[in-house]
Amino acid sequence: MRIRRPSHRNSHTFLVHVFGRxxxxxxxxxxxxxxxPDGQIDPIEAGQPTxxxxxxxxxxxxxxxxxxxxxxxxRDEIIICTALDLKASGxxxxxxxxxxxxxxxxxx
Numbered sequence: 296m297r298i299r300r301p302s303h304r305n306s307h308t309f310l311v312h313v314f315g316r317x318x319x320x321x322x323x324x325x326x327x328x329x330x331x332p333d334g335q336i337d338p339i340e341a342g343q344p345t346x347x348x349x350x351x352x353x354x355x356x357x358x359x360x361x362x363x364x365x366x367x368x369x370r371d372e373i374i375i376c377t378a379l380d381l382k383a384s385g386x387x388x389x390x391x392x393x394x395x396x397x398x399x400x401x402x403x
Contacts, residue, residue, distance in 0.1 A: 309368050310394040315384030318360050323376040323385060325356040325363070330371050330393040339372075368393070 327339040363376045368390040377385040 307367060308391045310389040312387040312389070313385075314387070315378070316381050317384060318363060318378075318386060320378030320381045320384060321360060322357050322379045323360065323363050324379060325358055325366075326375045326377075328373040328375070330373060330390075336373065336393075 328336050329339055330336050357379065358376075363386060366374055366376070366388055368374050368388045370390045370392040372390045373393050374388040375385070376387075377383075
């Protein structure tokens with residue numbers, strides 16, 4: 296019999312992955328994704344039409360480095376912030392459930 300431990304819902308644990316030169320830039324493009332229980336990762340859409348044809352696509356959000364430092368993902372959210380002025384630089388913020396930090400593993 297396995298006993299399930301309660302998860303701490305008020306915990307603010309998340310994984311930060313810094314790539315390239317990190318937060319050395321001034322402006323960052325923010326993309327948000329949600330991880331599903333089956334392992335799929337889906338983009339979180341802005342839901343607003345951006346073309347005359349009425350098609351929907353992800354809206355680019357541009358924020359400053361100070362706002363990126365204040366961001367915290369939800370448990371199942373992944374936030375990717377890529378610098379506009381530095382090539383391949385930025386930060387990824389992975390929520391606890393999305394990164395697998397809180398995954399319970401039982402060895403047999």
